[in-house]
Amino acid sequence: xxxxxxxxxxxxxxxxxxxxxxGLIVLGVAPGGPAELAGVLLGDVIxxxxxxxxxxxxxxxxxxxxxxxxxxxxxxxxxxxxxxTLSVKPEAR
Numbered sequence: 645x646x647x648x649x650x651x652x653x654x655x656x657x658x659x660x661x662x663x664x665x666x667g668l669i670v671l672g673v674a675p676g677g678p679a680e681l682a683g684v685l686l687g688d689v690i691x692x693x694x695x696x697x698x699x700x701x702x703x704x705x706x707x708x709x710x711x712x713x714x715x716x717x718x719x720x721x722x723x724x725x726x727x728x729t730l731s732v733k734p735e736a737r
Contacts, residue, residue, distance in 0.1 A: 645677070645678050645679050645693075645704070645708060645732060645734050645735075646673060646674030646677020646678050646679040646680060646735075647670050647672065647673055647674070647677075647679045647684060647690075648670070648671045648672030648673075649668035649669060649670055649671060649690065649701050649704065650668065650669055650671055650701075651666055651667075651668060651669075651699060651700055651701070652666065652667055652668065652669040652689060653665060653666060654666060654667050654689070654691075654722070655722075655725070658722060658727075662691065662697075664691075664697050664699060665699075666699035666700075667689040667690055667691045667698070667699060667722065668689065668690040668698055668699065668700075668701065668704060669687065669688070669689050669690075670684055670685065670686055670687060670688045670689070670690065671686065672686070673685070673686060677735070678732050678733055678734050678735050679732060681732075681733075682719065682730045682731060682732035682733075683730050684719070684721065684730060684732070685723065687723070688721040688722070688723050689721060689722040689723075690704065690719060690720070690721055691720040691721060691722055691727070692718070692719070692720040693707045693708070693712075693717060693718075693719050693720075694707055694712060694717040694718060694719075695718065708734050712734050713734050713735065713736050714733065714734070714735070714736075715733065715734075716731050716732070716733045717731070717732060717733075717734065718730070718731060719731070719732050
């Protein structure tokens with residue numbers, strides 16, 4: 645997907661609404677990669693990928709390994725306190 649992520653605690657209100665405490669904060673975005681093309685920015689917090697909650701980097705990789713390469717999938721993010729859904733088309737690593 646072209647991101648460097650780290651596990652992060654979600655704000656209390658978001659955690660209560662979503663029923664989960666962690667997400668993945670984006671620390672790096674590969675230039676020209678799928679995440680950048682989808683509009684993912686530094687500081688975004690990834691909440692779900694293809695409808696599956698991701699709170700650890702290995703969960704993100706696991707979802708991508710489930711045949712999602714080359715297929716557009718929804719990525720839910722938290723940006724500046726607002727939840728958004730982007731569409732990303734992961735590439736083979």
